[in-house]
Amino acid sequence: MELVLTEICEYLNNYFWEKKIAGTFSIENGSMEVIGLKEDQYFRVLGSTFNDGVHKYPANDLKDEEFTGEVWTMAVPQTVIAIASEVKTWLEEYGGADSAALSPYNSESFGNYSYSKGGSSSGNGAGTSWQDIFGGRLNKYRRLRGCR
Numbered sequence: 001m002e003l004v005l006t007e008i009c010e011y012l013n014n015y016f017w018e019k020k021i022a023g024t025f026s027i028e029n030g031s032m033e034v035i036g037l038k039e040d041q042y043f044r045v046l047g048s049t050f051n052d053g054v055h056k057y058p059a060n061d062l063k064d065e066e067f068t069g070e071v072w073t074m075a076v077p078q079t080v081i082a083i084a085s086e087v088k089t090w091l092e093e094y095g096g097a098d099s100a101a102l103s104p105y106n107s108e109s110f111g112n113y114s115y116s117k118g119g120s121s122s123g124n125g126a127g128t129s130w131q132d133i134f135g136g137r138l139n140k141y142r143r144l145r146g147c148r
Contacts, residue, residue, distance in 0.1 A: 006053040017072040044072040
């Protein structure tokens with residue numbers, strides 16, 4: 001789920017951050033202690049060699065390292081978390097490399113064969129990406145570059 005949420009936040013240019021903590025952080029035995037984070041709260045790691053992205057506290061699947069960077073505490077709306085869950089399900093069904101939903105072609109034909117796929121407005125996975133399917137519902141959370 002955290003990988004999907006990382007991608008969604010990047011797409012929105014919005015990490016729903018509350019506080020940015022800069023410093024040197026140590027990850028040992030797959031976890032790190034971040035003062036101020038609450039259980040099940042999401043946070044973003046920046047400046048790490050192995051762990052950049054969104055994680056849920058307490059994360060215990062991180063790669064051990066020491067890094068100088070930032071940790072952002074996040075307040076992700078429940079609506080975005082619910083949509084992220086839907087995106088994850090959609091990706092599991094339609095997100096494979098061989099998926100017609102991700103084909104770069106809207107139609108093709110050769111010989112007596114012709115193929116056209118529906119547009120994203122159908123909402124059934126026939127778009128070209130998860131952004132086509134869920135973007136409309138997520139757009140209200142979009143931020144301009146350089147904004148909070």
